[in-house]
Amino acid sequence: MKYEMLLTTPDDVEYMSEKLDAFYDSIVPPSERPSTEGYVLKVSDENGNIIGGCIAYVNSWDILRIDTLWVDEHHRKCGLGSKLLEKIEYVGREKGCYLSTLGTGDFQARGFYEKNGYQVCGTVENSPQGHVSYSMAKRLDCPILGTVSNHDDGKLHTITFGTEEDGDFIDDKLDEYNCSHATLPNRYERFGKKFVDEQGNLVAGIFIRADIYRTANGTDVWGAANVSVLWVEERYRNERFGSKLLLDIERTAKENSGDFILLDVLDCQSTFFLKHGYRIVGEIQNCPRGHRWYTMKKLLE
Numbered sequence: 001m002k003y004e005m006l007l008t009t010p011d012d013v014e015y016m017s018e019k020l021d022a023f024y025d026s027i028v029p030p031s032e033r034p035s036t037e038g039y040v041l042k043v044s045d046e047n048g049n050i051i052g053g054c055i056a057y058v059n060s061w062d063i064l065r066i067d068t069l070w071v072d073e074h075h076r077k078c079g080l081g082s083k084l085l086e087k088i089e090y091v092g093r094e095k096g097c098y099l100s101t102l103g104t105g106d107f108q109a110r111g112f113y114e115k116n117g118y119q120v121c122g123t124v125e126n127s128p129q130g131h132v133s134y135s136m137a138k139r140l141d142c143p144i145l146g147t148v149s150n151h152d153d154g155k156l157h158t159i160t161f162g163t164e165e166d167g168d169f170i171d172d173k174l175d176e177y178n179c180s181h182a183t184l185p186n187r188y189e190r191f192g193k194k195f196v197d198e199q200g201n202l203v204a205g206i207f208i209r210a211d212i213y214r215t216a217n218g219t220d221v222w223g224a225a226n227v228s229v230l231w232v233e234e235r236y237r238n239e240r241f242g243s244k245l246l247l248d249i250e251r252t253a254k255e256n257s258g259d260f261i262l263l264d265v266l267d268c269q270s271t272f273f274l275k276h277g278y279r280i281v282g283e284i285q286n287c288p289r290g291h292r293w294y295t296m297k298k299l300l301e
């Protein structure tokens with residue numbers, strides 16, 4: 001049988017993502033929750049303007065993931081961030097979550113989260129270029145020690161649930177903050193490769209998102225390339241399809257001056273990547289329950 005390597009289509013990526021989700025579910029059965037549930041929390045001033053907010057979701061493994069937390073610069077260090085965090089953790093606990101996870105950068109809020117009980121579980125240097133990113137986690141099934149912030153601006157701020165539009169506003173505000181405190185990628189490039197058999201059936205595929213930076217002389221170079229899906233149909237495993245796809249992506253990244261490849265995997269998947277020269281740079285224990293969640297990285301030399 002002959003196999004051909006082609007670029008993936010959006011349908012291929014959706015198909016592989018579903019397969020990967022089903023694979024994860026077969027290892028760690030999901031909770032009763034039908035699917036991922038998202039939440040937007042907001043704090044408004046007396047004129048109804050949003051002055052702080054948080055966006056998070058609860059996944060089917062009972063893990064709260066905090067995607068966005070932002071407080072308007074005129075209202076920082078008054079305890080609002082801590083109150084938003086406390087409230088979203090309360091929502092998570094109500095939904096049965098035992099763990100809360102998030103990512104933050106050296107130009108953002110590591111110290112703030114540490115004061116609120118989070119621990120650094122992983123460190124990725126040069127992500128974005130010139131900065132360090134941290135993965136952080138906090139158990140939610142331990143006794144609550146109370147809020148850390150003694151600061152109070154004397155005003156009564158009520159935290160309420162916001163709409164999707166409020167969420168977009170909060171996201172935009174965090175983006176504004178990030179852009180003014182770090183050099184972020186100019187754009188992202190998403191693409192993938194697949195192997196198909198003689199009938200055109202997908203046998204295996206990989207999909208990545210690369211950070212693209214524009215250099216001073218106007219050329220685009222890759223920073224980190226994040227592998228979001230690598231999937232080989234069950235009956236084609238151990239035939240080197242996965243290795244070939246991974247090597248192909250690494251070669252493409254190198255050709256584009258890429259710095260490194262990054263990926264997140266469940267503990268049981270890590271051996272394959274260790275064999276290919278990846279090393280563990282982050283480890284969240286008991287995530288999902290009974291497992292470890294690894295962040296793995298390979299420098300491209």
Ligand SMILES: CC(C)(COP(=O)(O)OP(=O)(O)OC[C@H]1O[C@@H](n2cnc3c(N)ncnc32)[C@H](O)[C@@H]1OP(=O)(O)O)[C@@H](O)C(=O)NCCC(=O)NCCS
Pocket residue numbers: 068069070071072075076077078079080081082083103104105107108109110111112113115148149150151174177
């Ligand atoms: C991070 C942020 C949400 C914190 O909100 P806040 O209302 O200012 O925080 P609090 O007043 O509740 O702070 C509680 C404690 O954390 C400290 N803290 C606040 N922001 C901090 C930061 N960025 N880094 C380190 N420590 C911080 C405070 O000094 C305070 O400590 P103290 O009690 O010992 O004095 C807010 O500063 C912000 O929006 N920053 C810009 C966007 C950002 O970085 N968001 C996080 C993305 S991952």
